[in-house]
Amino acid sequence: MTRTSARLQQKETEASKKASSSKATSTKSTATKAKVTNTRKKQKVPDSDASKNKATTSKPNPAWSKVKGKRGQLQMVVEMPFDILLEIFKYLLPADLLSLTLASKALRGLLLDRTVALPLWKMAFDSVEPAPPACPEDMILPQYANLLYGRTCFYCDAIHGLKTSWVCYLRFCKGCLQKEFTPSGYGARNIRSITPSHYERLDGFYTYMHPREDYERNSKELARLADAPVQLKAFIEKGEQKLAARNRTAWTFRNWEWAMSKAKKEDVEARRNNRLEALKTRLIDLGYGNDLARLPRHGLETLPGFKGVKPLTEREWEKLRPDLVDICEELRKEFERKDRVNCLNRRIGLVYGVHRYFTSNNRELTGPAHRELAMMEPFKALVYDAPQEQQVTQADMLAHLDKLPEIFKDWAETSANILLNLLPQGSEGGKNAARRGKTKSKAKDKAPALDPAVLDLATTIFSCKWCPEILVYPNVLSHSCLLSRHKKEGEESESEEGVVEPNCPWNEGRDQVEFDAVSSACISAVVTALGKDPKTTTWKELDEANQRVECLSCCKETGKVRRLAMDWRHAILHAYEVHSEEEGFQNNQTRWRILESESLTRAYDKEGPNWGNTRSWGAKFIVESLC
Helix, strand or coil: CCCCCHHHHHHHHHHHHHHHCHHHHHHCHHHHHHCCCCCCCCCCCCCHHHHHHHHHHCCCCCHHHHCCCCCHHHHHHHCCCHHHHHHHHCCCCHHHHHHHHCCCHHHHHHHCCHHHHHHHHHHHHHHCCCCCCCCCCCCCHHHHHHHHHCCCCCCCCCCCCCEEECCCCEEECHHHHHHHEEECCCCCHHHHHHCCCEEEEECCEEEEEEEHHHHHHHHHHHHHCCCCHHHHHHHHHHHHHHHHHHHHHHHHHHHHHHHHHHHHHHHHHHHHHHHHHHHHHHHHHCCCHHHHHCCCHHHHCCCCCCCCCCCCCHHHHHHHHHHHHHHHHHHHHHHHHHHHHHHHHHHHHHHHHHHHHHHHHCCCCCCCCHHHHCCCCCHHHHHHHCCCCCCCCHHHHHCCHHHHHHHHHHHHHHHHHHHHCCCCCCCCCHHHHHHHCCECCCCCCCCCCCCHHHHHECCCCEEECCCCCEECCCHHHHCHHHHCCCCCCCCCCECCCCCECCCCCCCHHHCCEEECHHHHHHHHHHHHHCCCCCCCCEHHHHHHHCCCEEEHHHHCCCCCCCCEEECHHHHHHHHHHHCCCCCCCCCCHHHEEECCHHHHHHHHHHHCCCHHHHCCCCCCCCCEECC
16 A cells, blocks of 8 residues: 555545536536625535544644645645655755755755754765764754855845855855954953954954854853852853864864865866767767867867866757867868978978088079979979878988089079069169169069179169168078068968968069169269279179278268268168258269278278178168267
8 A cells, every 4th residue: 555645635535526526516607607796715624534534544744744835836845745755855965955944934844843854964964075074062953054055144145255254153245244243352352262253354454353242242241240250260261162162173164165165176177077078979979089189178178068067968969069060170171281281391391401401512503492492393293292191201302402403593594584674774773773763663584685794783782572671682582571471462371272381482473672773873872982883893892892981971060070981881771871861862972982091990990800790781780980
């Protein structure tokens, strides 16, 4: 025979009674509707058989069953058989029992009944991990559970900004700290020694705050025993012992609190790992295992749903699946692009070794950089055309070492023709070029009309599109700006396969270098001042002569006697830096004067032995003041 409560038996009896009388009620419904009145509804009285059965078979109702009021959605829970409820509650933790006491009056009456619920609370505290300290003697287990696991203020039920005082056995908010606590005075030594306190910063100063209720109670007791020294001493000693025991226990509470925080973090981390592994397993089944293996942990947590804590459900997976598949496809393309770039860079490094070996043994030859060499045959077939799975070695590159002289020669001729086509035809620079300004015509593939020897002249000056450096031949062939790729407006940096090209030819597009007519006219004036012919003098001859010129315009400044000496390179930079705003500064031959031997010796002495290290167009111009 199954067990059931007396209340359920009564309900079944009433339901059967209503079913038997339903037909009679339906036949009289029409007549009843016509005689509706505002009379008070009669109270239902159980029949004598049901009441007699209840009196003979039911057990005495516990105290919690007499609670009045609505029970809401928990009504069916409290109507369960009493022994079944107790069996369920044996598996709950203290925090769960505490939550049930706040759920309804009926459950609160059950779980606070000492005769019934005390074993439940003890079993709950024995099964919790990490185990809290033993319950203090002046607290009952429900109060102790509220202190340990409660989430509200003891005074105002606030849920934010809470602090727990393990000495006072209280949890409070910031507002209640000022209302329900009182600071101890400087003269109240006895009361401070027997009243629990909380050390807190208040109004910029740290002070001991006592619970107002305990403080006032102890104050009255001390005042009452003021005339009884023996009783007063015994009261103070008892209070000090009690407070000392609380202070010792407070450390165990703090250690338990730290252990709880650590256990909570570990639990959250474990649940997050379980969810992450579940999502990884789903994506691995879809074929993205290799892509996920290349992502670090923080990279996985950026994917949708990977940083959650709740267990993964089928419904949530179906919601996350489209976004995760799209992201994994993009990751696969990104990894393929990186693998391609890494493969190219590794093979380009092999080309660099061959290029360095060849140039170190043939320093007189001018040729392409190693990145441009990788774009030329036969190296292009090994770098670009060979499958990514194929292992290309240094020996494969060295097999084409004998073809480098011809490659260097062809490249030098092509580059020289490009530069010659930039020069003004029929003139090597000078005044005619200066009147036209900077020539901006692009190089063409047709054969140049000028002699290639023109490139070595001191008046053949080129300018870079990306920096202010002045270039001469053959330094222009190794200028870093012309060996780099510059993204133009509206141009995509990636190829059709999504791979960024790591290599770049010299002067890509043939529009990054120009003939500098202004600098050419300026150096022509300097060469003339040095007593040489601008049409035949090369920049190497000027370096070998190592002459110095003097800026006459700086000597004519009003109220100053100043002589500035510089070589031909810094003379051009000085003209741009100081006299570029003056009219006709580039072709004013009366601006410069060669130094005589005595002044030249003095200039050498002031320059020092490190002057040769400053012969760079990229460095700021250097002049020496002779007086």
